[in-house]
Amino acid sequence: MWTAGRDGVRIAFEVVGRGDPLVLLHGFFGDRTTWRLGGHVEALAASHRLVLIDARGHGESDAPFDAGSYRIERQVDDVIAVLDSLEIDRAAMWGASMGGTIGLRLLGRHPSRLTKLIAGGAHALRASADPEEVARETEVLRTEGTAPFVGWLERQGVVPSWFRDLVKAADPHALAALTTALAEQEEVLDALALTSVPVLLVAGERDARIAAIRRTAAEIPGAELVELPGCGHLDAFVRTDLVLPVVQRFLCG
DSSP states (O other): OEEEOTTSOEEEEEEESOSEEEEEEOOTTOOTHHHHHTTHHHHHTTTEEEEEEOOTTSTTSOOOOOGGGGOHHHHHHHHHHHHHHTTOSOEEEEEETHHHHHHHHHHHHOGGGEEEEEEESOOOSOOOOOHHHHHHHHHHHHHHOSHHHHHHHHTTSOOOHHHHHHHHHSOHHHHHHHHHHHTTOOOOHHHHTTOOSOEEEEEETTOTTHHHHHHHHHHSTTOEEEEETTOOTTHHHHOHHHHHHHHHHHHHO
16 A cells, blocks of 8 residues: 655555554665564564554655655654554554654654654664765765675674565665765654653664663653663664563553
């Protein structure tokens, strides 16, 4: 299925399972199939109506090449557009990495649309990326594609073969534009400090963003932070043996 964002970009999604709605939004390099390949759908579909979304630039969604199309507020609007198309007023959301970043911004802007939020490997602080590093990454994507980033991911931990294949198949020009846009995201801690929506943050203790994630957890009333021992950034998604029990407990609580 598809719906259109406010700017006309088509967003692909699918719905599986039954129960209370739960939006699943993947991370950078991924698409909605990561939730099936990782075993998340199999574990959650019996208890939740899962809404799996391809973020713009990924999977079957449209993939514009201009950075402005990937501003966080537009990606937040895409999730709202999918919920509206399904006539879902409120849903829980699990966002992985970039998906968690979008989820935190959605909570800051539209708290009435979420019942619970799980953000894996994500924080709500202003982007702190080095502009020169961002420029290097975008140039690599445009000239060499996504293959060089497989090695970068493997230096941080184990990368499943199915995820490696997705990285190699991703659109490098769309991801170059997205990289630029993500480097310009604003902080939303002030808005999140007012929320009453339950929030779970999950992160590997070796994640390079762990300090920002801890600060985010400290600023959100009642937020729970679970740090996975010995784990890196990608593990907060692919280590379902560690993550799913934590998430299922939170969703059922």
